[in-house]
Amino acid sequence: MNALINELGVIIYATLLYTPPLLFAALGSCFSEVSGVVNIGMEGMMSAGAFAGCVVAFYTKNPWIGFLCGGLAGALFGMLHALATVRLGADQTISGTAINFLAPGIAIMTAKALFNSTDTRPLEPGSKIPLLFKGTFDTSTVFGTFLKNVFTNYATTYLVFLAVLLVWFIFYKTRFGLRMRACGEHPQACETLGINVLRIRFFCVTVSGFFAGLGGACMTMAITNQFRPISIVGQGFIAIAAVIFGKFRPQGAMLGCLLFGFCTGLKVVLGNSNVVSAQLISMIPYVVTVIVLILFVGKSHVPAANGKPFVKSK
Amino acid sequence: MDNKRTLLDVIADSKFIHTILSIIIGFIVGAIFLVVMGISVTDAYGTLLKSVFSSTKNISYCIVYGTPYIVVGLSVAFSFRTGVFNIGAEGQFVMGSMAACVVGILFGSLPSIILIPLCFLAAAAAGALWGVIVGFLKNKWGINEVLSMIMFNWTAFYLSNYIADFPAIHNEGSAEATRNVSEHARTLLPAGLIEKFNLCPTANWGILVAILLTIVIYFIIEKTTLGYELKAVGFNKSAAEYGGISVNRSILTALAISGALAGLGGSLQLLGMGGRISIFTSQEGFGFAGIVVALIGVSNPFGVLIAGLFYGALTYSGGKLNLVKAPTQVVDIIVGTVVFFIAISSIFGAVRYLKKSPQKGGR
Numbered sequence: 001m002n003a004l005i006n007e008l009g010v011i012i013y014a015t016l017l018y019t020p021p022l023l024f025a026a027l028g029s030c031f032s033e034v035s036g037v038v039n040i041g042m043e044g045m046m047s048a049g050a051f052a053g054c055v056v057a058f059y060t061k062n063p064w065i066g067f068l069c070g071g072l073a074g075a076l077f078g079m080l081h082a083l084a085t086v087r088l089g090a091d092q093t094i095s096g097t098a099i100n101f102l103a104p105g106i107a108i109m110t111a112k113a114l115f116n117s118t119d120t121r122p123l124e125p126g127s128k129i130p131l132l133f134k135g136t137f138d139t140s141t142v143f144g145t146f147l148k149n150v151f152t153n154y155a156t157t158y159l160v161f162l163a164v165l166l167v168w169f170i171f172y173k174t175r176f177g178l179r180m181r182a183c184g185e186h187p188q189a190c191e192t193l194g195i196n197v198l199r200i201r202f203f204c205v206t207v208s209g210f211f212a213g214l215g216g217a218c219m220t221m222a223i224t225n226q227f228r229p230i231s232i233v234g235q236g237f238i239a240i241a242a243v244i245f246g247k248f249r250p251q252g253a254m255l256g257c258l259l260f261g262f263c264t265g266l267k268v269v270l271g272n273s274n275v276v277s278a279q280l281i282s283m284i285p286y287v288v289t290v291i292v293l294i295l296f297v298g299k300s301h302v303p304a305a306n307g308k309p310f311v312k313s314k
Numbered sequence: 315m316d317n318k319r320t321l322l323d324v325i326a327d328s329k330f331i332h333t334i335l336s337i338i339i340g341f342i343v344g345a346i347f348l349v350v351m352g353i354s355v356t357d358a359y360g361t362l363l364k365s366v367f368s369s370t371k372n373i374s375y376c377i378v379y380g381t382p383y384i385v386v387g388l389s390v391a392f393s394f395r396t397g398v399f400n401i402g403a404e405g406q407f408v409m410g411s412m413a414a415c416v417v418g419i420l421f422g423s424l425p426s427i428i429l430i431p432l433c434f435l436a437a438a439a440a441g442a443l444w445g446v447i448v449g450f451l452k453n454k455w456g457i458n459e460v461l462s463m464i465m466f467n468w469t470a471f472y473l474s475n476y477i478a479d480f481p482a483i484h485n486e487g488s489a490e491a492t493r494n495v496s497e498h499a500r501t502l503l504p505a506g507l508i509e510k511f512n513l514c515p516t517a518n519w520g521i522l523v524a525i526l527l528t529i530v531i532y533f534i535i536e537k538t539t540l541g542y543e544l545k546a547v548g549f550n551k552s553a554a555e556y557g558g559i560s561v562n563r564s565i566l567t568a569l570a571i572s573g574a575l576a577g578l579g580g581s582l583q584l585l586g587m588g589g590r591i592s593i594f595t596s597q598e599g600f601g602f603a604g605i606v607v608a609l610i611g612v613s614n615p616f617g618v619l620i621a622g623l624f625y626g627a628l629t630y631s632g633g634k635l636n637l638v639k640a641p642t643q644v645v646d647i648i649v650g651t652v653v654f655f656i657a658i659s660s661i662f663g664a665v666r667y668l669k670k671s672p673q674k675g676g677r
Contacts, residue, residue: 040401080654090657093399097605098654105646106347112641113351233596237464244461279476286465286472293457302458 002142007269009149014265016153019257020160021046021219025239026246026253027160027167028074028211034171034248035204036184036305040096041081042212043236044103049074049213051107054120054220054227057127063221067129067156070217071210077103078209082202089309100236108229120220120227129154129222154222156214163211167250180204184303187310197310212236245289247301259292260285326666329612332659337610337624340652344644351641358640365631372630374513377521380626382407382583384524386600387607387618387625388531389441389575394613395535396568397548398449402463403576404601405470406444410437410577411584412474414499415492415591418584419483422496429498434523434581441577444470445569453562459569467601475593491592501585518586525619527575532615534571544568576604603629609653625649 025042032039053070057063077099084090084098108118115121132155137148171177180200182190187197219235220227238260245259246252263285270281325331345355366376386403393400400406413436421429444466451457478484483492501518502508508517535541546554547564555561579600584591607625611617632645 084654084658088658089660094609094653094657097602097609098650098652098657100602100650101606101646101653102650105643105650109347109351109641109643109647112643230596234464234468237467241461241464244458277476277479279472279479283469283472283476286468290451290457290462290465293461294451294455 005142005146006149009146011262011265011269013149013153014268015258015261016150016157017223017261018264018268019261020154020156021215021223021235022239022242022260023160023254023257024156024163024215024218025212025236026215026242026257027163027250028078028208028215029240029243030167030171030208030248030250030253031180031204031211032078032208033243033306034184034303035180035201036187036303036308036310037082037085037201037205038092038096038307039078039081039205039208040093040240041077041099041103041236042096042208042239043232043234044096044099044101045074045077045081045209045212046216046219046236046239047104047107047232048077049216050220050231051111051120051216051227052213053217054123055110055114057123057221058120061124061127063123063127063129066127066221067214067217070221071213074213074216075206075210078206078212079202081209082205085309086198086201086205089311092307092309104229104232107227111227118229122226123221127221128225129156129218131155132158154218156218156222160218161254164250164254171250176200181303183310184305187305191310191312198312201310212239215239241289244302245293248303256289259289263288322665326663329659330617332662333610333612333617333656335662336652336655336659339655340648340650343651344648347644347647348640353638353640357638358635358644361634361638361640362628362631365634366627370512371514374511374517376627376630377623378514378516378518378587378626379630380623381518381520381524381586382579382600383603383607383625383629384521384619384622385527385579385582386576386604387611387622388524388527388615389572389579390601390604390608391611391613391615391618392531392535392575393568393572394608395548396544396564396572397551398459398565398568398572400445400463400569400572400576401460401605402445402448402466402601403572403579403604404597404599405463405467406441406573406576407580407583407600407604408467408470408474408597409440409444410580411588412470412477412580412591413437413440413577414581414584415495416477416483418495418499419493422498424498426498429496430501430585433495433499433585434578437577437581437584438574439577441580442570442574444577445573446566449566449569452565467597471594471597474591478591478593485590489592492590494589495585499585500589501582516587520582520586523578523582524622527578528615528619531575535615540567576601579604606649606653609656612656 025046029042049070052073053066056069057066081095081099084095085092111118111120133151138144139148179195183197183200190197216232220231242256243253245256267281348355348358365372386407389403390400414433417433417436448459448462451462452459478492485491485493501520503517543559544564547561551561607618607621611621628645632642635642
């Protein structure tokens with residue numbers, strides 16, 4: 001029984017450890033997709049954030065400046081995507097694909113210039129995202145250990161759930177949120193009501209890059225402690241998948257990311273047991289997602305104008 | 315109204331010229347990054363050129379590298395033309411190369427003339443299956459295809475790693491890979507030919523298959539009823555349905571063909587170059603390369619053929635950049651920039667306004 005509680009605690013810990021990078025990015029993706037712009041460049045924007053966050057934290061020795069810079073680096077590529085898709089009428093898939101090549105290329109090249117290696121140097125403990133509630137719990141009891149496992153996690157884990165609340169509030173309780181969602185459903189109608197569709201979309205795509213950058217920074221500044229070319233492998237796409245899974249709602253995307261985080265956690269815990277092939281366990285999140293979709297979620301309502309460039313009427 | 319087209323009009327309208335301009339800009343941006351890093355541009359680009367054109371060996375390497383890219387590019391281009399975005403080519407590629415590998419090992423005693431087609435068939439079937447399941451999920455339960463393709467890419471990746479570990483096909487040595495496929499399954503050119511023309515050791519006739527597939531796909535898209543129907547669905551689903559075309563079936567057909575192509579790409583890579591499947595820690599990215607190739611080739615089969623060779627040459631020669639201490643990632647920056655400018659190629663259309671003559675009519 002005690003062992004079971006312990007295992008459970010570890011799985012919850014791992015879930016909460018692996019969810020934030022995906023969830024930050026997924027929140028960003030919500031902004032972009034809901035305003036009507038497909039952002040397949042999340043992966044690249046995450047890489048940019050993963051790299052910039054780590055490097056800035058390495059030099060300034062301040063994790064929060066690093067974390068913020070990670071977001072800004074993502075936002076920069078978000079802006080590039082916005083410029084192409086919103087202002088210059090580019091195909092959204094093509095521009096996103098371009099960013100997935102550009103951003104990691106620039107990140108790794110800069111790493112080589114700075115550190116003479118494709119990896120950045122590991123962060124010192126003080127430059128990492130801090131662990132919260134370290135030593136708060138009495139680990140001599142089973143229950144205490146459980147609480148420690150559940151609550152002693154990186155600050156970004158707490159931050160990301162606050163961010164979900166914030167994004168939910170913006171989406172459903174503010175005028176801007178309403179306008180933004182309207183832009184994704186019927187931009188022409190918005191335009192006739194005097195809403196500046198292009199400006200809102202530009203802003204939303206930039207914000208999506210910012211959040212993707214934060215997600216990337218979580219990965220390298222909390223989980224792995226250094227940037228490597230394989231730091232971001234597919235998380236951006238998983239984030240997009242989580243958003244579609246969550247029917248383009250921040251709270252739904254959160255559930256999607258938690259599912260992935262949970263499966264990743266399960267993989268980490270079961271992976272040590274050697275009972276089942278690690279490869280099969282690794283497959284779980286992807287298969288489970290599809291099954292959950294079939295059984296419980298079903299058809300996802302894509303914002304009606306999603307993916308279609310909006311041309312301002314003259 | 316005079317219809318005389320000036321040079322500027324031609325530049326403004328031609329997709330081909332937009333692509334060429336994008337490629338030039340890509341290399342310029344790459345050069346800027348090299349200069350910032352303090353690396354000689356002439357050294358770096360000289361190395362790129364030299365490692366493509368300096369010998370028949372290098373040229374053959376570029377073709378060998380380019381072959382799978384062409385076929386995956388065709389897969390993605392076909393999907394673009396038929397209105398499905400096959401972001402799942404990666405997974406279909408992996409399934410194809412795995413199927414070819416398993417057949418190539420287990421039926422290794424069969425003669426080449428039977429074994430190689432069998433490998434191709436297995437690869438095409440595996441890729442097509444991986445594509446069709448996605449279409450089925452979409453038709454039956456309305457599952458978003460982009461989502462399921464992303465899931466299927468990773469499932470294929472881990473499945474391949476899992477199967478590669480099976481005792482029946484796993485390497486006896488310490489290598490984390492399968493055994494090599496039987497010599498009968500390899501598509502390599504005869505050793506005498508390779509020696510005579512000083513080609514690379516993995517020179518193979520896969521490129522002929524790629525060219526053949528290019529022609530077949532061109533024919534399907536442009537000259538057949540099937541192609542017409544698929545394009546119609548891609549263009550406007552409602553109109554196609556109204557015109558009596560079954561949209562659901564068209565999506566399945568398009569994904570089957572696209573998946574089969576990606577799977578074939580996997581088998582061409584395996585039978586030509588690798589010879590075995592390694593257990594990887596991350597995806598190899600053939601599917602995403604295919605997207606790039608399709609975009610550079612403006613989704614035209616013959617454009618894709620050239621774009622695939624271009625991409626193959628760039629990846630092969632990019633690997634040689636280490637020789638002059640230039641980072642290979644400059645290739646990614648070049649490719650990214652090229653694709654980005656292809657995305658915003660409408661800006662090239664603006665050159666028509668550089669004309670001196672006054673504009674006719676209002677806009």
